[in-house]
Amino acid sequence: MTGTELKRLTKRRVETRRRLHQAALEEFAERGFGVVTVEQVCAAAGFTRGAFYSNFDSLDELFLSMWEDRSRALLADLDEVLAAVDPGEVRSVRQVVELVDRAVGLDDAWFRVTAEFSAHALRDPALRRVMAAREEAIVAMLASVLQSFLHGAGRRAEDPKVLALALVAVHDGTSLQCLTEPDDPRPRLRRLDLFERVVFAYTVESTGESA
Amino acid sequence: MTGTELKRLTKRRVETRRRLHQAALEEFAERGFGVVTVEQVCAAAGFTRGAFYSNFDSLDELFLSMWEDRSRALLADLDEVLAAVDPGEVRSVRQVVELVDRAVGLDDAWFRVTAEFSAHALRDPALRRVMAAREEAIVAMLASVLQSFLHGAGRRAEDPKVLALALVAVHDGTSLQCLTEPDDPRPRLRRLDLFERVVFAYTVESTGESA
DNA sequence: TGTATCGAATACACGGATGTATCGAAAGAG
DNA sequence: CTCTTTCGATACATCCGTGTATTCGATACA
CATH class of the missing domain: 1.10.357.10 (Tetracycline Repressor, domain 2)
Known part of the structure; x- marks a missing residue:
């Protein structure tokens, strides 16, 4: 996931992003942005950072x-x-x-x-x-x-x-x-x-x- | 500066804290808390981290x-x-x-x-x-x-x-x-x-x- | 002026987060 | 059913910020 290139939104991808969104909401609400690490969000979503970097840049x-x-x-x-x-x-x-x-x-x-x-x-x-x-x-x-x-x-x-x-x-x-x-x-x-x-x-x- | 022990507030100390406060205000306003590092605040105040840790815990x-x-x-x-x-x-x-x-x-x-x-x-x-x-x-x-x-x-x-x-x-x-x-x-x-x-x-x- | 304390600078060791490169498995196309 | 593509896992190199321990200069005090 580099730059602005659009990845095809397959079902799997959509679901992964959804779970990351949800986990991000919970973690950010609980601990605050700036404290939460990429890894914590991924863990909360049941992923490793591989999933994250495949879907987002930061x-x-x-x-x-x-x-x-x-x-x-x-x-x-x-x-x-x-x-x-x-x-x-x-x-x-x-x-x-x-x-x-x-x-x-x-x-x-x-x-x-x-x-x-x-x-x-x-x-x-x-x-x-x-x-x-x-x-x-x-x-x-x-x-x-x-x-x-x-x-x-x-x-x-x-x-x-x-x-x-x-x-x-x-x-x-x-x-x-x-x-x-x-x-x-x-x-x-x-x-x-x-x-x-x-x-x-x-x-x-x-x-x-x-x- | 560990724990809650009260350091005597000498003139020098007061001035140092004042400058750190000011620098913190500017840096946090400009870049945001959670992005700003201890070192950046100290630099903006014209100190090194020594001054910081001598006055604050975090x-x-x-x-x-x-x-x-x-x-x-x-x-x-x-x-x-x-x-x-x-x-x-x-x-x-x-x-x-x-x-x-x-x-x-x-x-x-x-x-x-x-x-x-x-x-x-x-x-x-x-x-x-x-x-x-x-x-x-x-x-x-x-x-x-x-x-x-x-x-x-x-x-x-x-x-x-x-x-x-x-x-x-x-x-x-x-x-x-x-x-x-x-x-x-x-x-x-x-x-x-x-x-x-x-x-x-x-x-x-x-x-x-x-x- | 000499001495003692205080406070900021410096150096260093450590942890931990980031991002990338690679691999393997699962999904999708024909 | 096979082949291809996609996507998440793993491993690794790197960097950066932190906090502490120590040093050295300055300042207050006698």
């Missing part, structure tokens, strides 16, 4: 690949879950907030890994672009789904994207607070409350229908 | 020491700056927000280093406590100073600490957005806007005086 590449992959998967999941909701059943802003919060979830391992990814991205323009692209995708999805949910709650966002950006920022900031005090339920409650107030702050009453 | 210890030290210094600065403001001159929420935002600033290097510190803290209970303590100090300071500023703007927070916690979360989340797109001024503007709306969302009109 730990950095594996990290990026893993993060992008899982990032996509999570976004797709979120999209699916929210698409399955009947917008007609949403009656209040509080409901919207709880719905989205539940759908997003709060995965400790993933947040840890993402925190480190962010830290790296702040130093690497290429990674920054990756992060920016992902955020844009989230914002776009949120914006559209929020608008349809808020309709049922009798509200309308003036600029859905700005609202979505605000919610993402709040999500990031409060996640850190939640996971810094993992045994304390209060940050979770404050988070929901803040979500709700922000939604109100960026929406107006939508004249027309609603409860 | 890079981790230096990182923690440096972060705590600077963290304290920044908080003290912030306190000083805000204490110098005449609360009587604050007339609007917008002014409060801009004041605090200006005082906090947005130091790229410091944010990078803190991002990595957070990532580590999510894995290490001892570091988590350090972070929590610092957050508490910030919140306490913000809460008190906000209350006095808001008074001039004709508003009053029901629970100043909750407001402060919300603002800290918003600050963290939006900082990431700002530094992810360093050349785009819009995140900065959105940030101020979000601050302002959150302040309104967590305060009520204070009957009595004000403009």
Whole structure:
């Protein structure tokens, strides 16, 4: 695996990469990138380094690949879950907030890994672009789904994207607070409350229908 | 420097530690913890590793020491700056927000280093406590100073600490957005806007005086 | 000024992670 | 079923960072 030459993605290869991704996620979450060695990831995946070097050039590449992959998967999941909701059943802003919060979830391992990814991205323009692209995708999805949910709650966002950006920022900031005090339920409650107030702050009453 | 034995802090020692702290901040911000070696930090500080091992046990210890030290210094600065403001001159929420935002600033290097510190803290209970303590100090300071500023703007927070916690979360989340797109001024503007709306969302009109 | 302590420089030994080159087994094509 | 290709395992050479033990200069103190 040298340079940018594309290897054919046979079934075996795909499976190997999948297991390495998974192992990388676990190891990086548990011990942290920069501490974990190639060999540790391989061991956790049940391989030797031969498999690794046949699939990736460096730990950095594996990290990026893993993060992008899982990032996509999570976004797709979120999209699916929210698409399955009947917008007609949403009656209040509080409901919207709880719905989205539940759908997003709060995965400790993933947040840890993402925190480190962010830290790296702040130093690497290429990674920054990756992060920016992902955020844009989230914002776009949120914006559209929020608008349809808020309709049922009798509200309308003036600029859905700005609202979505605000919610993402709040999500990031409060996640850190939640996971810094993992045994304390209060940050979770404050988070929901803040979500709700922000939604109100960026929406107006939508004249027309609603409860 | 083995174990927890306390070396007497002579002038020379203090100066050496200061330079190592400074060099660590720069190197970690530039290249990232986990990539930087002991030797690189020492070189950046104009020392060899002898000085390092005479003052610290490991890079981790230096990182923690440096972060705590600077963290304290920044908080003290912030306190000083805000204490110098005449609360009587604050007339609007917008002014409060801009004041605090200006005082906090947005130091790229410091944010990078803190991002990595957070990532580590999510894995290490001892570091988590350090972070929590610092957050508490910030919140306490913000809460008190906000209350006095808001008074001039004709508003009053029901629970100043909750407001402060919300603002800290918003600050963290939006900082990431700002530094992810360093050349785009819009995140900065959105940030101020979000601050302002959150302040309104967590305060009520204070009957009595004000403009 | 002489002496003792302190602190940073230097030298060295060790471990361990990386990446490559080679081999053998398993999967896939005809 | 055979032949070919692919891919992971193994072995090896190399490099680099660490931490310690020792030295030597500087600084404080009497």
